[in-house]
Amino acid sequence: MAQHHLQTPFSEELIRTLKVGDIVYFDGTLFGIRDLTQIYMFDQHHEPPVSLKGMPCIHTAPSLKKTGDKWAPICVGTTTSGRMDRFTPALIETYGVRAVIGKGGLYEGSLQAMKKCGAVYLAIVGGAASLETQQIEEVEAVYWEHLHPEALYQFRVKDFGPLTVAMDSHGGHLYQGVKAEANRRLPEIYKRLGVE
Amino acid sequence: MSKVDYGIIEETAKELYIRALCDLPPDVRRALKNAYARETKPNAKEVFKAMLKAVDIADQKKTLVCQDTGLPIYMVKLGSLFHWDGAEIKDRLSVGARRATQEFPFRGSSTHPVTRVNPQTSVGKNLPVVYIDFIKNVEYMEILMIPKGSGSENMSTMKMFIPADGVKAVKKFILDTFIASGANPCPPGIIGVGLGGTADLVMRLAKEAIARPLGQRNEDPEIAKMEEELEEAINATGIGPMGLGGDVSTLGVHIEMAYTHITQNPVAVNTQCWPARRARARIYPDGRIEYGY
Numbered sequence: 001m002a003q004h005h006l007q008t009p010f011s012e013e014l015i016r017t018l019k020v021g022d023i024v025y026f027d028g029t030l031f032g033i034r035d036l037t038q039i040y041m042f043d044q045h046h047e048p049p050v051s052l053k054g055m056p057c058i059h060t061a062p063s064l065k066k067t068g069d070k071w072a073p074i075c076v077g078t079t080t081s082g083r084m085d086r087f088t089p090a091l092i093e094t095y096g097v098r099a100v101i102g103k104g105g106l107y108e109g110s111l112q113a114m115k116k117c118g119a120v121y122l123a124i125v126g127g128a129a130s131l132e133t134q135q136i137e138e139v140e141a142v143y144w145e146h147l148h149p150e151a152l153y154q155f156r157v158k159d160f161g162p163l164t165v166a167m168d169s170h171g172g173h174l175y176q177g178v179k180a181e182a183n184r185r186l187p188e189i190y191k192r193l194g195v196e
Numbered sequence: 197m198s199k200v201d202y203g204i205i206e207e208t209a210k211e212l213y214i215r216a217l218c219d220l221p222p223d224v225r226r227a228l229k230n231a232y233a234r235e236t237k238p239n240a241k242e243v244f245k246a247m248l249k250a251v252d253i254a255d256q257k258k259t260l261v262c263q264d265t266g267l268p269i270y271m272v273k274l275g276s277l278f279h280w281d282g283a284e285i286k287d288r289l290s291v292g293a294r295r296a297t298q299e300f301p302f303r304g305s306s307t308h309p310v311t312r313v314n315p316q317t318s319v320g321k322n323l324p325v326v327y328i329d330f331i332k333n334v335e336y337m338e339i340l341m342i343p344k345g346s347g348s349e350n351m352s353t354m355k356m357f358i359p360a361d362g363v364k365a366v367k368k369f370i371l372d373t374f375i376a377s378g379a380n381p382c383p384p385g386i387i388g389v390g391l392g393g394t395a396d397l398v399m400r401l402a403k404e405a406i407a408r409p410l411g412q413r414n415e416d417p418e419i420a421k422m423e424e425e426l427e428e429a430i431n432a433t434g435i436g437p438m439g440l441g442g443d444v445s446t447l448g449v450h451i452e453m454a455y456t457h458i459t460q461n462p463v464a465v466n467t468q469c470w471p472a473r474r475a476r477a478r479i480y481p482d483g484r485i486e487y488g489y
Binding site: 001021023060061062063074075076077079080082103104105123125126127128129130131132133134149162164166174175177178179181182183185186188189190192193194195 | 264382
Protein backbone atom coordinates (compact mmCIF):
# COMPACT_ATOMS: atom_id res chain seq x y z
CA MET A 1 0.00 0.00 0.00
CA ALA A 2 1.59 3.23 -1.18
CA GLN A 3 0.69 6.46 0.57
CA HIS A 4 0.79 9.81 -1.25
CA HIS A 5 0.56 13.38 -0.02
CA LEU A 6 -0.42 15.55 -2.99
CA GLN A 7 -0.99 19.19 -3.81
CA THR A 8 -3.63 20.50 -6.25
CA PRO A 9 -3.79 21.00 -9.22
CA PHE A 10 -2.94 17.42 -10.26
CA SER A 11 -1.02 16.72 -13.49
CA GLU A 12 -1.91 13.81 -15.77
CA GLU A 13 1.52 12.33 -15.16
CA LEU A 14 1.05 12.35 -11.40
CA ILE A 15 -2.46 10.89 -11.57
CA ARG A 16 -1.20 8.03 -13.76
CA THR A 17 1.22 6.98 -11.01
CA LEU A 18 -1.72 6.26 -8.65
CA LYS A 19 -2.85 2.64 -8.39
CA VAL A 20 -5.96 1.04 -6.96
CA GLY A 21 -5.49 0.50 -3.21
CA ASP A 22 -3.13 3.47 -2.69
CA ILE A 23 -3.97 5.94 0.06
CA VAL A 24 -4.04 9.64 -0.80
CA TYR A 25 -4.09 12.84 1.25
CA PHE A 26 -3.92 16.25 -0.40
CA ASP A 27 -3.75 20.00 0.20
CA GLY A 28 -5.16 22.77 -1.94
CA THR A 29 -8.39 23.36 -3.81
CA LEU A 30 -11.40 21.05 -3.76
CA PHE A 31 -14.63 21.64 -5.67
CA GLY A 32 -17.96 20.44 -4.24
CA ILE A 33 -20.64 19.25 -6.69
CA ARG A 34 -23.82 17.16 -6.52
CA ASP A 35 -26.78 15.96 -8.62
CA LEU A 36 -28.30 19.38 -9.25
CA THR A 37 -24.94 21.09 -9.93
CA GLN A 38 -24.34 18.65 -12.76
CA ILE A 39 -27.91 18.73 -14.11
CA TYR A 40 -27.42 22.51 -14.31
CA MET A 41 -24.04 22.12 -16.03
CA PHE A 42 -24.72 19.34 -18.47
CA ASP A 43 -28.50 19.09 -19.03
CA GLN A 44 -29.16 22.84 -18.88
CA HIS A 45 -25.85 23.83 -20.50
CA HIS A 46 -24.28 26.30 -18.06
CA GLU A 47 -20.52 26.79 -18.27
CA PRO A 48 -18.81 26.68 -14.85
CA PRO A 49 -17.66 30.21 -13.90
CA VAL A 50 -14.30 28.83 -12.72
CA SER A 51 -11.77 26.42 -14.25
CA LEU A 52 -11.90 22.85 -12.91
CA LYS A 53 -8.79 21.79 -14.85
CA GLY A 54 -6.55 19.43 -12.89
CA MET A 55 -8.81 19.71 -9.84
CA PRO A 56 -10.58 17.22 -7.59
CA CYS A 57 -14.40 17.31 -7.28
CA ILE A 58 -16.26 15.84 -4.31
CA HIS A 59 -19.88 14.63 -4.22
CA THR A 60 -21.38 16.69 -1.40
CA ALA A 61 -24.31 18.85 -0.30
CA PRO A 62 -22.67 20.88 2.44
CA SER A 63 -24.30 22.60 5.42
CA LEU A 64 -22.77 26.09 5.37
CA LYS A 65 -23.43 29.29 7.28
CA LYS A 66 -23.28 32.70 5.57
CA THR A 67 -22.24 35.76 7.55
CA GLY A 68 -22.15 38.86 5.35
CA ASP A 69 -20.38 37.65 2.18
CA LYS A 70 -18.42 34.92 3.94
CA TRP A 71 -19.40 31.27 4.01
CA ALA A 72 -18.26 28.90 6.78
CA PRO A 73 -18.71 25.13 6.98
CA ILE A 74 -21.13 23.67 9.56
CA CYS A 75 -21.03 20.09 8.32
CA VAL A 76 -19.61 18.81 5.05
CA GLY A 77 -20.05 15.12 4.26
CA THR A 78 -19.98 12.91 1.20
CA THR A 79 -22.87 11.30 -0.63
CA THR A 80 -23.25 8.15 -2.78
CA SER A 81 -21.57 8.69 -6.16
CA GLY A 82 -23.52 6.21 -8.29
CA ARG A 83 -26.37 8.69 -8.88
CA MET A 84 -23.96 11.05 -10.63
CA ASP A 85 -22.24 8.49 -12.84
CA ARG A 86 -23.73 9.72 -16.14
CA PHE A 87 -22.18 13.19 -15.77
CA THR A 88 -18.70 11.99 -14.89
CA PRO A 89 -17.23 11.22 -18.34
CA ALA A 90 -18.01 14.79 -19.49
CA LEU A 91 -16.69 16.24 -16.24
CA ILE A 92 -13.37 14.54 -16.95
CA GLU A 93 -13.24 14.88 -20.75
CA THR A 94 -14.66 18.42 -21.14
CA TYR A 95 -13.50 20.16 -17.98
CA GLY A 96 -10.27 18.29 -17.19
CA VAL A 97 -11.22 17.14 -13.69
CA ARG A 98 -8.48 14.74 -12.48
CA ALA A 99 -10.07 13.23 -9.37
CA VAL A 100 -13.66 12.47 -8.41
CA ILE A 101 -14.18 11.91 -4.68
CA GLY A 102 -17.19 10.12 -3.26
CA LYS A 103 -18.46 6.90 -1.77
CA GLY A 104 -19.61 3.70 -3.43
CA GLY A 105 -17.79 4.18 -6.74
CA LEU A 106 -18.77 4.76 -10.38
CA TYR A 107 -19.35 2.52 -13.41
CA GLU A 108 -17.81 1.52 -16.72
CA GLY A 109 -18.27 4.78 -18.69
CA SER A 110 -16.54 6.78 -15.97
CA LEU A 111 -13.76 4.20 -15.75
CA GLN A 112 -13.14 4.48 -19.51
CA ALA A 113 -12.95 8.30 -19.30
CA MET A 114 -10.45 7.98 -16.43
CA LYS A 115 -8.34 5.64 -18.52
CA LYS A 116 -8.50 7.88 -21.60
CA CYS A 117 -7.79 11.24 -19.93
CA GLY A 118 -5.86 10.30 -16.80
CA ALA A 119 -8.19 10.66 -13.81
CA VAL A 120 -8.99 8.68 -10.66
CA TYR A 121 -11.88 7.97 -8.30
CA LEU A 122 -10.95 8.46 -4.66
CA ALA A 123 -13.14 6.78 -2.03
CA ILE A 124 -13.66 8.77 1.16
CA VAL A 125 -14.77 7.27 4.47
CA GLY A 126 -18.54 7.82 4.28
CA GLY A 127 -20.29 8.92 7.46
CA ALA A 128 -17.16 10.64 8.79
CA ALA A 129 -18.39 14.19 8.10
CA SER A 130 -16.96 15.60 11.33
CA LEU A 131 -13.45 14.65 10.17
CA GLU A 132 -14.04 15.96 6.66
CA THR A 133 -15.36 19.29 7.95
CA GLN A 134 -12.31 19.74 10.14
CA GLN A 135 -10.04 19.33 7.09
CA ILE A 136 -11.71 22.25 5.30
CA GLU A 137 -9.74 25.42 6.02
CA GLU A 138 -11.97 27.79 4.13
CA VAL A 139 -14.98 28.04 1.83
CA GLU A 140 -13.28 30.19 -0.82
CA ALA A 141 -16.30 30.66 -3.08
CA VAL A 142 -19.84 29.50 -3.75
CA TYR A 143 -20.79 29.69 -7.43
CA TRP A 144 -24.41 29.35 -8.63
CA GLU A 145 -25.61 30.25 -5.13
CA HIS A 146 -29.30 29.79 -6.09
CA LEU A 147 -28.61 26.02 -6.26
CA HIS A 148 -27.39 25.82 -2.64
CA PRO A 149 -27.00 23.19 -1.04
CA GLU A 150 -26.24 21.78 -4.49
CA ALA A 151 -24.29 24.73 -5.88
CA LEU A 152 -20.65 24.68 -7.02
CA TYR A 153 -18.36 25.09 -4.01
CA GLN A 154 -14.68 25.96 -3.89
CA PHE A 155 -13.03 24.77 -0.67
CA ARG A 156 -9.44 25.08 0.50
CA VAL A 157 -8.41 21.89 2.28
CA LYS A 158 -5.45 20.66 4.32
CA ASP A 159 -4.43 16.98 4.76
CA PHE A 160 -7.70 15.96 3.13
CA GLY A 161 -8.12 12.21 3.56
CA PRO A 162 -7.61 9.35 3.97
CA LEU A 163 -8.83 8.65 0.43
CA THR A 164 -8.47 5.23 -1.16
CA VAL A 165 -7.76 5.06 -4.90
CA ALA A 166 -10.77 2.94 -5.86
CA MET A 167 -10.67 3.48 -9.66
CA ASP A 168 -7.41 4.30 -11.42
CA SER A 169 -6.36 5.45 -14.89
CA HIS A 170 -5.27 1.93 -15.87
CA GLY A 171 -8.72 0.34 -15.68
CA GLY A 172 -8.37 -0.80 -12.05
CA HIS A 173 -11.67 -0.89 -10.14
CA LEU A 174 -11.38 -1.77 -6.44
CA TYR A 175 -15.12 -2.22 -5.75
CA GLN A 176 -15.41 -4.64 -8.68
CA GLY A 177 -12.36 -6.50 -7.43
CA VAL A 178 -13.76 -6.79 -3.90
CA LYS A 179 -17.13 -7.97 -5.22
CA ALA A 180 -15.50 -10.50 -7.57
CA GLU A 181 -13.51 -11.87 -4.62
CA ALA A 182 -16.71 -12.08 -2.51
CA ASN A 183 -18.42 -14.01 -5.33
CA ARG A 184 -15.42 -16.32 -5.61
CA ARG A 185 -15.72 -17.11 -1.88
CA LEU A 186 -19.51 -17.42 -2.01
CA PRO A 187 -19.93 -21.16 -2.77
CA GLU A 188 -17.78 -21.99 0.27
CA ILE A 189 -19.70 -19.50 2.46
CA TYR A 190 -23.05 -20.93 1.29
CA LYS A 191 -21.80 -24.40 2.11
CA ARG A 192 -20.75 -23.46 5.65
CA LEU A 193 -24.08 -21.68 6.16
CA GLY A 194 -25.88 -24.78 4.85
CA VAL A 195 -27.77 -22.95 2.12
CA GLU A 196 -26.32 -24.29 -1.16
CA MET B 197 -52.91 11.39 39.39
CA SER B 198 -50.69 14.40 38.77
CA LYS B 199 -50.67 16.39 35.54
CA VAL B 200 -47.63 15.99 33.32
CA ASP B 201 -45.92 18.94 31.67
CA TYR B 202 -45.76 17.68 28.07
CA GLY B 203 -43.33 20.50 27.24
CA ILE B 204 -40.60 18.27 28.71
CA ILE B 205 -41.42 15.61 26.13
CA GLU B 206 -40.97 18.14 23.34
CA GLU B 207 -37.63 19.26 24.83
CA THR B 208 -36.55 15.63 25.25
CA ALA B 209 -37.51 14.78 21.65
CA LYS B 210 -35.35 17.68 20.46
CA GLU B 211 -32.46 16.83 22.77
CA LEU B 212 -32.53 13.14 21.78
CA TYR B 213 -32.30 13.94 18.06
CA ILE B 214 -29.24 16.14 18.64
CA ARG B 215 -27.62 13.71 21.09
CA ALA B 216 -28.09 10.80 18.68
CA LEU B 217 -26.42 12.73 15.84
CA CYS B 218 -23.43 13.92 17.88
CA ASP B 219 -22.71 11.20 20.44
CA LEU B 220 -22.40 7.57 19.31
CA PRO B 221 -23.45 4.91 21.87
CA PRO B 222 -20.64 3.23 23.88
CA ASP B 223 -21.39 -0.23 22.45
CA VAL B 224 -20.95 1.11 18.89
CA ARG B 225 -17.66 2.80 19.84
CA ARG B 226 -16.47 -0.43 21.43
CA ALA B 227 -17.42 -2.43 18.34
CA LEU B 228 -15.55 0.00 16.06
CA LYS B 229 -12.44 -0.18 18.28
CA ASN B 230 -12.62 -3.98 18.27
CA ALA B 231 -13.01 -3.94 14.49
CA TYR B 232 -9.93 -1.74 14.17
CA ALA B 233 -7.95 -4.12 16.41
CA ARG B 234 -9.16 -7.24 14.59
CA GLU B 235 -8.71 -5.92 11.05
CA THR B 236 -5.58 -7.23 9.30
CA LYS B 237 -5.74 -5.37 5.94
CA PRO B 238 -3.70 -2.14 6.15
CA ASN B 239 -6.11 -0.17 3.92
CA ALA B 240 -9.10 -1.23 5.95
CA LYS B 241 -7.26 -0.28 9.14
CA GLU B 242 -6.83 3.25 7.73
CA VAL B 243 -10.58 3.40 7.13
CA PHE B 244 -11.35 2.32 10.70
CA LYS B 245 -8.85 4.86 12.02
CA ALA B 246 -10.70 7.64 10.15
CA MET B 247 -14.05 6.43 11.54
CA LEU B 248 -12.74 6.51 15.12
CA LYS B 249 -11.24 9.94 14.53
CA ALA B 250 -14.58 11.24 13.23
CA VAL B 251 -16.29 10.01 16.42
CA ASP B 252 -13.67 11.80 18.57
CA ILE B 253 -13.93 15.06 16.62
CA ALA B 254 -17.72 15.03 16.99
CA ASP B 255 -17.21 14.66 20.79
CA GLN B 256 -14.72 17.52 21.00
CA LYS B 257 -16.60 19.93 18.76
CA LYS B 258 -20.10 18.86 19.77
CA THR B 259 -20.93 18.39 16.13
CA LEU B 260 -22.59 15.79 13.88
CA VAL B 261 -20.68 12.60 13.12
CA CYS B 262 -22.42 12.24 9.71
CA GLN B 263 -24.06 14.97 7.64
CA ASP B 264 -27.07 12.78 6.80
CA THR B 265 -29.34 13.64 9.72
CA GLY B 266 -31.79 11.14 8.28
CA LEU B 267 -35.46 10.71 9.02
CA PRO B 268 -36.40 10.77 12.72
CA ILE B 269 -37.76 7.59 14.31
CA TYR B 270 -39.08 7.61 17.89
CA MET B 271 -39.74 4.27 19.58
CA VAL B 272 -41.89 5.03 22.63
CA LYS B 273 -42.77 2.73 25.52
CA LEU B 274 -45.41 3.89 27.98
CA GLY B 275 -45.43 2.68 31.57
CA SER B 276 -48.70 1.04 32.56
CA LEU B 277 -48.92 2.56 36.05
CA PHE B 278 -49.47 6.10 34.79
CA HIS B 279 -52.00 7.61 32.41
CA TRP B 280 -49.83 8.99 29.60
CA ASP B 281 -51.60 11.00 26.87
CA GLY B 282 -50.37 9.23 23.72
CA ALA B 283 -51.88 11.72 21.25
CA GLU B 284 -50.19 14.64 23.02
CA ILE B 285 -46.88 12.74 23.07
CA LYS B 286 -47.06 12.11 19.33
CA ASP B 287 -47.57 15.83 18.61
CA ARG B 288 -44.72 16.81 20.93
CA LEU B 289 -42.28 14.38 19.27
CA SER B 290 -42.92 16.02 15.91
CA VAL B 291 -42.41 19.54 17.27
CA GLY B 292 -39.25 18.41 19.07
CA ALA B 293 -37.78 16.93 15.87
CA ARG B 294 -38.56 20.12 13.94
CA ARG B 295 -37.03 22.29 16.64
CA ALA B 296 -33.84 20.18 16.72
CA THR B 297 -33.47 20.72 12.97
CA GLN B 298 -34.08 24.46 13.04
CA GLU B 299 -32.40 25.36 16.33
CA PHE B 300 -29.17 23.30 16.09
CA PRO B 301 -29.38 23.95 13.04
CA PHE B 302 -28.77 20.97 10.74
CA ARG B 303 -29.94 19.90 7.28
CA GLY B 304 -33.53 18.64 7.17
CA SER B 305 -34.06 15.75 4.77
CA SER B 306 -37.85 15.18 4.88
CA THR B 307 -39.45 15.69 1.48
CA HIS B 308 -42.88 15.41 -0.19
CA PRO B 309 -42.66 12.18 -2.24
CA VAL B 310 -44.22 13.74 -5.38
CA THR B 311 -43.34 17.45 -5.37
CA ARG B 312 -39.96 16.75 -3.65
CA VAL B 313 -40.38 19.99 -1.66
CA ASN B 314 -38.22 19.90 1.49
CA PRO B 315 -39.61 22.03 4.35
CA GLN B 316 -36.22 21.82 6.19
CA THR B 317 -37.97 20.54 9.31
CA SER B 318 -37.12 16.77 9.21
CA VAL B 319 -40.88 16.16 9.67
CA GLY B 320 -44.08 16.30 7.58
CA LYS B 321 -47.22 14.26 7.02
CA ASN B 322 -46.90 10.95 8.93
CA LEU B 323 -43.34 11.84 9.92
CA PRO B 324 -41.54 11.38 12.36
CA VAL B 325 -42.02 7.64 12.45
CA VAL B 326 -43.51 6.89 15.89
CA TYR B 327 -43.80 3.40 17.36
CA ILE B 328 -45.85 3.07 20.55
CA ASP B 329 -45.45 0.13 22.92
CA PHE B 330 -46.05 -0.46 26.62
CA ILE B 331 -44.11 -1.56 29.71
CA LYS B 332 -45.86 -3.24 32.62
CA ASN B 333 -45.66 -2.17 36.27
CA VAL B 334 -43.70 1.08 35.88
CA GLU B 335 -44.77 4.72 35.78
CA TYR B 336 -42.10 6.14 33.48
CA MET B 337 -42.12 6.32 29.70
CA GLU B 338 -39.10 5.60 27.53
CA ILE B 339 -38.18 7.15 24.19
CA LEU B 340 -35.56 5.63 21.90
CA MET B 341 -34.60 7.97 19.06
CA ILE B 342 -32.99 6.80 15.83
CA PRO B 343 -32.00 9.15 12.99
CA LYS B 344 -32.06 6.91 9.91
CA GLY B 345 -29.74 7.89 7.05
CA SER B 346 -30.63 7.12 3.45
CA GLY B 347 -27.46 5.28 2.39
CA SER B 348 -28.43 2.33 4.55
CA GLU B 349 -32.23 2.69 4.43
CA ASN B 350 -32.19 2.61 0.59
CA MET B 351 -30.73 -0.91 0.76
CA SER B 352 -33.73 -2.38 2.66
CA THR B 353 -35.25 -5.60 1.31
CA MET B 354 -38.30 -7.72 2.15
CA LYS B 355 -39.50 -11.04 0.82
CA MET B 356 -42.46 -13.30 1.54
CA PHE B 357 -41.03 -16.83 1.52
CA ILE B 358 -43.24 -19.91 1.78
CA PRO B 359 -42.76 -22.80 4.24
CA ALA B 360 -41.34 -25.03 1.45
CA ASP B 361 -38.42 -22.60 1.01
CA GLY B 362 -37.23 -23.40 4.53
CA VAL B 363 -34.84 -21.48 6.73
CA LYS B 364 -32.10 -21.95 4.10
CA ALA B 365 -33.82 -19.49 1.76
CA VAL B 366 -34.05 -16.96 4.59
CA LYS B 367 -30.35 -17.16 5.42
CA LYS B 368 -29.36 -16.94 1.75
CA PHE B 369 -31.62 -13.92 1.25
CA ILE B 370 -29.96 -12.08 4.15
CA LEU B 371 -26.44 -12.81 2.87
CA ASP B 372 -27.36 -11.94 -0.73
CA THR B 373 -28.91 -8.63 0.40
CA PHE B 374 -25.67 -7.77 2.16
CA ILE B 375 -23.52 -8.53 -0.91
CA ALA B 376 -25.83 -6.64 -3.29
CA SER B 377 -25.72 -3.58 -0.99
CA GLY B 378 -21.93 -3.37 -1.37
CA ALA B 379 -20.45 -0.06 -0.26
CA ASN B 380 -23.74 1.87 -0.23
CA PRO B 381 -24.90 1.39 3.38
CA CYS B 382 -21.49 2.53 4.74
CA PRO B 383 -20.37 -0.87 6.09
CA PRO B 384 -19.57 -2.30 8.57
CA GLY B 385 -23.00 -1.64 10.03
CA ILE B 386 -25.63 -3.51 11.96
CA ILE B 387 -27.62 -5.93 9.80
CA GLY B 388 -31.16 -5.83 11.21
CA VAL B 389 -33.38 -8.76 10.31
CA GLY B 390 -37.09 -9.26 10.86
CA LEU B 391 -38.38 -12.78 10.72
CA GLY B 392 -42.04 -13.83 10.69
CA GLY B 393 -45.15 -11.76 11.38
CA THR B 394 -46.88 -9.99 8.49
CA ALA B 395 -45.49 -7.85 5.67
CA ASP B 396 -45.62 -4.67 7.78
CA LEU B 397 -44.57 -6.25 11.09
CA VAL B 398 -41.53 -7.97 9.57
CA MET B 399 -39.95 -4.64 8.54
CA ARG B 400 -40.75 -3.12 11.92
CA LEU B 401 -38.96 -6.06 13.54
CA ALA B 402 -35.94 -5.43 11.33
CA LYS B 403 -35.95 -1.81 12.52
CA GLU B 404 -36.16 -2.95 16.15
CA ALA B 405 -33.22 -5.26 15.41
CA ILE B 406 -30.96 -2.34 14.40
CA ALA B 407 -32.02 -0.53 17.59
CA ARG B 408 -30.69 -3.33 19.81
CA PRO B 409 -27.32 -2.45 21.40
CA LEU B 410 -24.35 -4.40 20.00
CA GLY B 411 -23.12 -7.32 22.08
CA GLN B 412 -26.60 -8.61 22.92
CA ARG B 413 -28.04 -11.75 21.39
CA ASN B 414 -31.64 -12.73 20.76
CA GLU B 415 -32.98 -14.61 23.82
CA ASP B 416 -34.11 -17.53 21.65
CA PRO B 417 -31.02 -19.82 21.32
CA GLU B 418 -32.01 -20.94 17.79
CA ILE B 419 -32.23 -17.34 16.60
CA ALA B 420 -29.04 -16.39 18.47
CA LYS B 421 -27.24 -19.19 16.63
CA MET B 422 -28.51 -17.85 13.31
CA GLU B 423 -27.17 -14.39 14.22
CA GLU B 424 -23.72 -15.85 14.87
CA GLU B 425 -23.70 -17.92 11.67
CA LEU B 426 -24.74 -14.95 9.54
CA GLU B 427 -22.17 -12.66 11.17
CA GLU B 428 -19.46 -15.15 10.32
CA ALA B 429 -20.76 -15.57 6.75
CA ILE B 430 -20.96 -11.81 6.12
CA ASN B 431 -17.47 -11.19 7.49
CA ALA B 432 -16.15 -14.04 5.32
CA THR B 433 -17.16 -12.15 2.14
CA GLY B 434 -14.25 -9.72 2.61
CA ILE B 435 -16.40 -6.74 1.50
CA GLY B 436 -14.87 -4.81 4.41
CA PRO B 437 -15.28 -1.24 5.69
CA MET B 438 -16.82 1.09 3.07
CA GLY B 439 -16.86 -1.85 0.62
CA LEU B 440 -13.13 -1.37 -0.04
CA GLY B 441 -12.13 -4.85 1.17
CA GLY B 442 -11.25 -6.09 4.64
CA ASP B 443 -11.91 -8.62 7.37
CA VAL B 444 -14.72 -6.79 9.15
CA SER B 445 -17.89 -6.34 7.09
CA THR B 446 -20.50 -6.09 9.86
CA LEU B 447 -20.53 -4.96 13.49
CA GLY B 448 -23.32 -7.43 14.19
CA VAL B 449 -26.34 -9.28 12.85
CA HIS B 450 -29.49 -8.82 14.95
CA ILE B 451 -32.66 -10.81 14.33
CA GLU B 452 -36.07 -10.11 15.87
CA MET B 453 -38.89 -12.56 15.32
CA ALA B 454 -42.65 -12.89 15.57
CA TYR B 455 -44.93 -15.83 14.96
CA THR B 456 -46.23 -15.91 11.42
CA HIS B 457 -48.97 -17.61 9.36
CA ILE B 458 -48.69 -21.36 8.66
CA THR B 459 -48.46 -20.59 4.93
CA GLN B 460 -45.83 -17.88 5.03
CA ASN B 461 -42.32 -17.00 6.16
CA PRO B 462 -41.59 -13.29 5.70
CA VAL B 463 -38.08 -11.89 6.07
CA ALA B 464 -36.91 -8.28 6.02
CA VAL B 465 -33.43 -6.76 6.11
CA ASN B 466 -32.83 -3.22 7.33
CA THR B 467 -29.22 -2.11 7.64
CA GLN B 468 -27.81 0.53 9.95
CA CYS B 469 -24.60 2.27 8.84
CA TRP B 470 -21.38 2.19 10.93
CA PRO B 471 -22.29 5.44 12.76
CA ALA B 472 -25.15 3.46 14.34
CA ARG B 473 -26.82 6.42 16.00
CA ARG B 474 -29.37 6.20 18.78
CA ALA B 475 -30.25 7.99 22.01
CA ARG B 476 -32.63 7.05 24.80
CA ALA B 477 -34.45 8.86 27.60
CA ARG B 478 -36.64 7.77 30.47
CA ILE B 479 -39.21 10.37 31.56
CA TYR B 480 -40.99 10.15 34.91
CA PRO B 481 -44.41 11.71 35.59
CA ASP B 482 -42.78 14.14 38.06
CA GLY B 483 -40.62 15.55 35.25
CA ARG B 484 -37.33 13.74 35.98
CA ILE B 485 -35.44 12.77 32.80
CA GLU B 486 -32.64 10.19 32.57
CA TYR B 487 -30.65 10.10 29.34
CA GLY B 488 -28.91 7.03 27.95
CA TYR B 489 -28.35 5.16 24.69
